[in-house]
Amino acid sequence: MIGAVRPFSLPLADPLDTARGTIERRDGLLVRLEADDGAVGVGEATPLPGWTEHYDECESVLADAVEAVDGGADPDDLLGDLDSTPAARHAFDLALADLRASREGVPLYRRLGESGDDPDSAGDESARVESVPVNATVGDAPVAETVAEAERAAKAGFECLKVKVGARQLSADVERIEAVADALPETELRADANAAWTRQQAQQFLDAVGDRLSYVEQPLAPTDIAGLAALSGPVALDETLAEVEFGDALDADPDAVILKPMALGGPRAAVGVAERAREAGVEPVVTTTIDGAVARTAAVHVAAAIPDVPACGLATRKLLESDLGPDIAPVADGRAVVPQGEGNGTADTWGHHD
Numbered sequence: 289m290i291g292a293v294r295p296f297s298l299p300l301a302d303p304l305d306t307a308r309g310t311i312e313r314r315d316g317l318l319v320r321l322e323a324d325d326g327a328v329g330v331g332e333a334t335p336l337p338g339w340t341e342h343y344d345e346c347e348s349v350l351a352d353a354v355e356a357v358d359g360g361a362d363p364d365d366l367l368g369d370l371d372s373t374p375a376a377r378h379a380f381d382l383a384l385a386d387l388r389a390s391r392e393g394v395p396l397y398r399r400l401g402e403s404g405d406d407p408d409s410a411g412d413e414s415a416r417v418e419s420v421p422v423n424a425t426v427g428d429a430p431v432a433e434t435v436a437e438a439e440r441a442a443k444a445g446f447e448c449l450k451v452k453v454g455a456r457q458l459s460a461d462v463e464r465i466e467a468v469a470d471a472l473p474e475t476e477l478r479a480d481a482n483a484a485w486t487r488q489q490a491q492q493f494l495d496a497v498g499d500r501l502s503y504v505e506q507p508l509a510p511t512d513i514a515g516l517a518a519l520s521g522p523v524a525l526d527e528t529l530a531e532v533e534f535g536d537a538l539d540a541d542p543d544a545v546i547l548k549p550m551a552l553g554g555p556r557a558a559v560g561v562a563e564r565a566r567e568a569g570v571e572p573v574v575t576t577t578i579d580g581a582v583a584r585t586a587a588v589h590v591a592a593a594i595p596d597v598p599a600c601g602l603a604t605r606k607l608l609e610s611d612l613g614p615d616i617a618p619v620a621d622g623r624a625v626v627p628q629g630e631g632n633g634t635a636d637t638w639g640h641h642d
């Protein structure tokens with residue numbers, strides 16, 4: 289097997305304002321693996337501190353891993369060395385999964401998860417997934433702008449919206465959610481506080497608008513499991529999963545968990561966590577960290593591997609100014625198309641981007 293790695297930098301068209309600050313640009317690395325039989329897999333690492341290692345660490349461990357592959361190391365053995373650098377691990381896990389699914393001539397999602405273990409299911413048309421539901425992502429903004437953005441998304445066909453909160457006064461966020469809920473009574477609403485609140489603030493928010501939301505994502509600090517467990521109202525965990533073992537995170541008694549393959553060490557790891565969530569009666573929601581086309585498409589495959597997946601945070605292409613290649617999992621009418629070609633379907637991005 290031979291390996292190669294190359295950096296990229298993607299500016300956002302429309303910077304995303306959150307309680308953790310503004311995301312303006314996504315820098316990452318593509319990894320290409322080529323097996324002796326000529327099969328190729330491409331993976332992406334787009335680190336985001338708070339969820340993954342920093343860029344410099346990611347770059348350095350990927351350079352070492354690719355060198356080890358060139359030196360004859362078994363890439364599956366290298367995955368274990370990348371457990372503490374989830375974005376780097378994502379790139380390798382995806383490249384390997386892409387390579388194997390491509391070699392077998394099946395789309396990646398058919399090789400992820402429980403059903404993916406059964407080679408006979410590959411030709412089973414009933415297992416085909418055409419599309420997955422997605423939510424629109426509405427950044428922090430004053431109330432009128434928030435409502436206008438939400439109405440644009442609803443008009444574009446989204447039946448589920450996620451609104452960023454926690455970046456302004458609690459009363460202003462309550463007003464924003466009430467205004468959107470009043471304007472769009474048929475639309476499912478979620479809020480994402482990105483760990484901005486105290487226990488008291490979070491409970492105040494839930495008491496005010498909890499009944500208009502399907503959940504509030506990460507209302508409290510990631511490690512405040514006792515505080516999260518004590519909240520009354522629907523809660524989802526996001527940042528917590530990057531810091532706490534999944535079994536311990538379940539002690540927070542969440543309604544949903546936000547699975548970012550980039551933060552969980554790859555598409556195969558993410559599907560494994562989704563299966564554990566379902567067993568515990570917790571809904572798995574798949575999202576990107578605003579990734580390039582390779583990782584975003586892989587996240588769509590992850591969502592497609594989860595039966596009856598709820599709306600996922602995968603409509604993030606439009607936040608980017610430019611991308612690694614063409615969008616083969618486009619969003620229309622609130623759904624992302626699941627690619628049916630072999631593997632992840634993005635191997636040609638390697639030669640595409642500049």
Ligand SMILES: O=C(O)CCC(=O)c1ccccc1C(=O)O
Nearest residue numbers: 424425450526575576577578601
């Ligand atoms: O879930 C979505 O709608 C889009 C993804 C998203 O919100 C996000 C994107 C980058 C970094 C963090 C987050 C987050 O969920 O907190």
Ligand SMILES: [Mg+2]
Nearest residue numbers: 480505506526
């Ligand atoms: Mg979140």
